[in-house]
Amino acid sequence: MAVLAATTGGALGAPAAAEGETPPGQVDFPTHCLPPQEAGLPPADGPTTARITVDNPAPQVGDTVTVTYQVLRTPAVAPLDPNGAGGELPADTLTPTGRILLAGAQSGEVTVVGAKRNDPVPAGTPLPAVTMTGTFTVTAPGETTLAPGSYTLHTGHLLELDTTCTADTASAAPVSARLTATPLPTANLRSVLLGAAHGGPGDRVKVTAAGFPPGAAVTVAGRAGAAETADRVRATADERGTALVELPVTDRATTAVVAYEGAAWTAGRGSGPAAYTVIAVTAPPSFTPPPSVTAPPSVTPPPSTGTQKVTATVEPGALGMTQTGEDITLGAVPYGDGAAAPGRIGTVTVTDARGGPAGWSLIGKVTDFTGPGGIRIPGASLSWTPRCVAAEGSRSVCTPGSAGAVGADGALLASTPDAPLAGGTFTIDATVTLKVPPYTPPGAYTAVLTLTLS
Template structure:
């Protein structure tokens, strides 16, 4: 009955690449055998290959030797992975009563995905082969296809059905499916990573200074609802004993009254967990403890008059002229470096303390039509920084290089006995667009952080 069914569809198969698939073959490939796997290498599985009755070739049962490989074993969610399916040897044979000429063999097949992502990948090969003598085994073939990663975690790839279509009247198509009771072994593995998430945690003191022991109202935002948030003082890079723990509300914000008793405190931070980390904590907000201890009175015999003036510290702030940046246009098919320039950033340091500052930037992937991405690491910059006349600090531009999602230093000023001033920061940017990037508009988010 199977041969009759294939005879009925044969005329429609002439001149086309046909993928033969059966429910039984899909079930065999969907789960890799625990025994007999050869990770990232050659595998062998029992196969039955059926040719049309007109070919004069009986069903061929025997082992298929195959290998599956991927171009990226560690992609991220949203990436496109290219899969190569090589049939190194097959029990299928050419027609018994005639030779197959060169370049008439077109292979198609399926690669079965399991693990973090289920499904299959259709693969197709070029019509390319040496002449095949009558009744001789069909030659090795190579097929490729692509799929998009949709979930993080470990994935396995196993060979599935394949069809060898010749576009030759004597043997239009030979379909090969896994057979037997043993599952088809896994031939390749990959591990997909989730896309990185931005840390939006931040802290806002109601005042930038106070006397020893003063209580400052602090607002922490960007935390998970219900999280235990610790608000604490910091002296440079070290924490102080000043701390209080509150619970974030439904919107991820919390308010705390923090008594600041350590005279060395230079900043306030907020974080989750036992200690501050870059992933679960906010950046520091400047805070200065002003020593207002009264001086002892002069002896009565001394007539003096003390004149006192107070210089109140300000804040560390930045402004930017024109935040949005539009790059040029690239012709499809070419690899190009598209130039641009960020809006000028003005950093004002009016804190009056010894702390320096750092301005960093990071950029997300560029997302275009259909979810196609240009990696954020394709954007590089050449920073420049100028200190205004009279500034107490001298700013230094960051190194030229890749910005990317991990971030890079745009400019900084060091700690010093008396820091402060106004600084102008610029950067020329270049986006390296890969060749044959699909047409469309690609957008990313460039985040600048001053701390």
């Protein structure tokens, strides 16, 4: 397990539509805008044209989503000069704030704020388009709709004035954007631990199956590659989710042991395989002395001879790995630019001394990157390009995983195939890149990368 950290600076702007097309999510709704008394203006009624976009329309529960609320047209107008001199609203004196209304799987409001940025506006003419952004955390799976709520246009010239615009009470603002959230994946903590890594045919191996739901029916079985062998026992997990059994290994094809719930092993309800080798023991042939020979009196009998069988045993070892270093620091990214933070994982050395036919796989999973104020960068934004080299004399061929995203679902870092006789020492590393969205708030963003060998 390694900790990854990236330093930067995300709200994503909405993509522009082709000329003549209405951008997706653009809506119109009747609005009542109420200027302050000091503005010298009557209430304004008319349509508001708005658009809401999200940076991630398919998040997981717990993700932080950035939302953008654009007011493209408003009936609100620039305030008059209180001294009656006409004039105009100067540049960069308009600050917008607003609300986005959530409904469906998740309800509530999101507060959005815009920058103080505008061209000069003649007094009494419509105020210009504004853009506001904000974030919220996804708390429920399913579809959530986003509709434009009220917005306030604050002007800071001569007087501090607020013009508040709300949807006509007779017709609520229509839905402008949608997102569909998926629940967080449930980690599979099921595992098996063997009391011995090898034995003769018929030996009983002690097995500890852990990480199961308390009271679950657990099957402990032998495996040969992806297929089960005839070796099998069943037990019930105790209140800690653990089952202790003795598995008689009689099938000489068995090369590993697994534990699972249900009628058959699955990745979601079963453990990874624990390597086991069946060692065939053969007795040396019995020695029969040659028959005695009576030599003639004049002949001396030859000396008697005997033979013995000499046996040496090669003991199988284990499958294991080591990794250099603990933390991974990615390169810094300048604020404002959407850029890639580069880095490299600590070199992993896998040693396979089991001496059997089973290959192995090394899987990596990464959590979301969490930064200041709980802002997240999805773990799927981290990608890698793996590399694997087998040491001289290794029996197996090491294949690196494909270049691509890592994420919470995991990706293959390296593997070796099943073979009549597998084993060796393998050096694995990978370059990694974190894609940082534009305008991600500055600070350090940290995630956890976990490597699992099975």
